[in-house]
Amino acid sequence: xxxxxxxxxxxxxxxxxxxxxxxxxxxxxxxxxxxxxxxxxxxxxxxxxxxxxxxxxxxxxxxxxxxxxxxxxxxxxxxxxxxxxxxxxxxxxxxxxxxxxxxxxxxxxxxxxxxxxxxxxxxxxxxxxxxxxxxxxxxxxxxxxxxxxxxxxxxxxxxxxxxxxxxxxxxxxxxxxxxxxxxxxxxxxxxxxxxxxxxxxxxxxxxxxxxxxxxxxxxxxxxxxxxxxxxxxxxxxxxxxxxxxxxxxxxxxxxxxxxxxxxxxxxxxxxxxxxxxxxxxxxxxxxxxxxxxxxxxxxxxxxxxxxxxxxxxxxxxxxxxxxxxxxxxxxxxxxxxxxxxxxxxxxxxxxxxxxxxxxxxxxxxxxxxxxxxxxxxxxxxxxxxxxxxxxxxxxxxxxxxxxxxxxxxxxxxxxxxxxxxxxxxxxxxxxxxxxxxxxxxxxxxxxxxxxxxxxxxxxxxxxxxxxxxxxxxxxxxxxxxxxxxxxxxxxxxxxxxxxxxxxxxxxxxxxxxxxxxxxxxxxxxxxxxxxxxxxxxxxxxxxxxxxxxxxxxxxxxxxxxxxxxxxxx
Numbered sequence: 001x002x003x004x005x006x007x008x009x010x011x012x013x014x015x016x017x018x019x020x021x022x023x024x025x026x027x028x029x030x031x032x033x034x035x036x037x038x039x040x041x042x043x044x045x046x047x048x049x050x051x052x053x054x055x056x057x058x059x060x061x062x063x064x065x066x067x068x069x070x071x072x073x074x075x076x077x078x079x080x081x082x083x084x085x086x087x088x089x090x091x092x093x094x095x096x097x098x099x100x101x102x103x104x105x106x107x108x109x110x111x112x113x114x115x116x117x118x119x120x121x122x123x124x125x126x127x128x129x130x131x132x133x134x135x136x137x138x139x140x141x142x143x144x145x146x147x148x149x150x151x152x153x154x155x156x157x158x159x160x161x162x163x164x165x166x167x168x169x170x171x172x173x174x175x176x177x178x179x180x181x182x183x184x185x186x187x188x189x190x191x192x193x194x195x196x197x198x199x200x201x202x203x204x205x206x207x208x209x210x211x212x213x214x215x216x217x218x219x220x221x222x223x224x225x226x227x228x229x230x231x232x233x234x235x236x237x238x239x240x241x242x243x244x245x246x247x248x249x250x251x252x253x254x255x256x257x258x259x260x261x262x263x264x265x266x267x268x269x270x271x272x273x274x275x276x277x278x279x280x281x282x283x284x285x286x287x288x289x290x291x292x293x294x295x296x297x298x299x300x301x302x303x304x305x306x307x308x309x310x311x312x313x314x315x316x317x318x319x320x321x322x323x324x325x326x327x328x329x330x331x332x333x334x335x336x337x338x339x340x341x342x343x344x345x346x347x348x349x350x351x352x353x354x355x356x357x358x359x360x361x362x363x364x365x366x367x368x369x370x371x372x373x374x375x376x377x378x379x380x381x382x383x384x385x386x387x388x389x390x391x392x393x394x395x396x397x398x399x400x401x402x403x404x405x406x407x408x409x410x411x412x413x414x415x416x417x418x419x420x421x422x423x424x425x426x427x428x429x430x431x432x433x434x435x436x437x438x439x440x441x442x443x444x445x446x447x448x449x450x451x452x453x454x455x456x457x458x459x460x461x462x463x464x465x466x467x468x469x470x471x472x473x474x475x476x477x478x479x480x481x482x483x484x485x486x487x488x489x490x491x492x493x494x495x496x497x498x499x500x501x502x503x504x505x506x507x508x509x510x511x512x513x514x515x516x517x518x519x520x521x522x523x524x525x526x527x528x529x530x531x532x533x534x535x536x537x538x539x540x541x542x543x544x545x546x547x548x549x550x551x552x553x554x555x556x557x558x559x560x561x562x563x564x565x566x567x568x569x
Contacts, residue, residue, distance in 0.1 A: 047155040091143065307414040324396050329418070335392075480511045
């Protein structure tokens with residue numbers, strides 16, 4: 001390891017991480033050195049993400065340079081015109097993001113690849129938009145999204161504007177390994193600009209994204225927006241400027257931003273974990289909403305690709321909507337406003353099944369994918385036809401894409417769409433809660449939950465055990481069929497077998513006779529299961545929704561408790 005550490009020190013361009021590494025050497029901190037050098041941050045379909053620090057198993061300038069070189073060489077080998085088409089690069093507000101973006105730009109330019117680099121921080125959806133708008137071969141966002149302050153990341157988009165999927169991830173990773181063993185070229189951003197290889201993306205680029213959303217037919221429902229009030233937080237991220245401009249463009253005048261969280265600050269001083277799903281993360285925006293008696297308390301995560309909302313209740317308090325509730329509400333709303341041919345909607349295997357029911361009732365086309373927006377958008381592109389154009393997709397982890405402006409989750413367009421849904425309901429004398437109840441009364445009350453379960457480390461692989469002895473019933477509910485995504489087969493209780501049109505993945509889905517569902521994702525690296533549960537409670541004409549919700553909650557508790565008890569230990 002000593003040779004590897006010395007080589008790293010000689011290559012590292014950053015005096016801060018060189019000093020950090022030298023300090024570990026001087027103090028003979030073998031555990032810390034082992035942690036940094038025992039492996040390299042793995043490049044996958046989500047790119048890179050990790051803690052900032054010295055060594056190949058951390059995010060730092062050298063890792064960024066080697067990664068950008070690997071990506072650049074893969075692009076040149078894949079596209080004959082990659083150099084002239086170029087790569088668009090943006091970055092978030094974390095302390096190292098601007099420097100990492102400049103390092104990536106310089107390395108790509110050293111290969112003769114044209115680079116478009118944002119002059120300032122940029123929401124992640126803006127960069128995804130830029131790939132198609134500028135016609136580039138790829139896009140890069142330096143961001144760790146909603147991870148804690150110690151993290152940063154390197155996210156890659158392909159030339160179709162969607163996140164990369166296999167085989168590109170492994171192809172890029174192979175080139176990164178080669179780049180890590182070769183001398184680094186010497187080029188600065190200033191050199192690249194002087195040679196005509198770098199173009200700065202200024203306010204005009206941001207305006208193009210804004211104009212495109214403003215001109216979107218499905219974001220042009222301007223029914224009394226002045227009657228809607230909402231509080232907003234960027235959660236110390238990069239979304240505030242664009243979010244406020246888009247809302248103003250759509251006529252929303254009563255928008256109250258949380259001042260203490262408005263400006264980009266990668267240290268996230270007022271929130272422990274800058275993820276709207278985490279407890280406490282929405283406290284300040286809800287307090288802002290209460291101060292103005294606003295209808296909505298809205299948030300983007302720090303790179304503005306996710307959207308979260310709490311809605312005012314009858315008693316003046318605020319209740320968070322789940323990602324599934326927002327997804328179903330937006331899907332239902334958009335399907336009632338889009339052109340007839342814009343009717344393709346989708347979600348993931350762990351999200352609520354309710355969107356499928358809504359789509360069927362609207363005569364729309366529905367599709368389902370593995371978890372992750374890389375699948376939702378890439379598969380949508382494959383499935384859409386002239387008569388079935390993509391409209392909307394979502395995943396339960398607060399990710400939504402509205403229309404075809406951005407082929408990835410976009411918390412900004414989702415914010416506008418949700419505000420417009422609220423204003424339409426307000427014009428009708430209704431609320432978000434009224435619309436949700438209408439949907440439930442038509443299709444049933446759907447409740448979803450997730451649990452991660454640790455298993456005995458000495459036990460055999462849990463996926464093998466579950467496949468060896470498949471359950472005939474779970475929590476007293478008969479198993480109607482089992483989807484085994486590892487074999488791409490659906491196994492019915494009567495012995496019949498069908499095919500599943502999804503990529504192979506170590507996932508089991510149990511469909512139960514009362515329309516409940518259990519999704520099990522065994523971990524490939526540790527004895528742990530991620531389990532996703534869904535129960536469906538019918539609603540009679542005379543049923544009180546509160547009582548239906550209570551019955552569903554009791555059914556969910558029963559399902560989770562008994563399913564976990566039945567798992568191999």
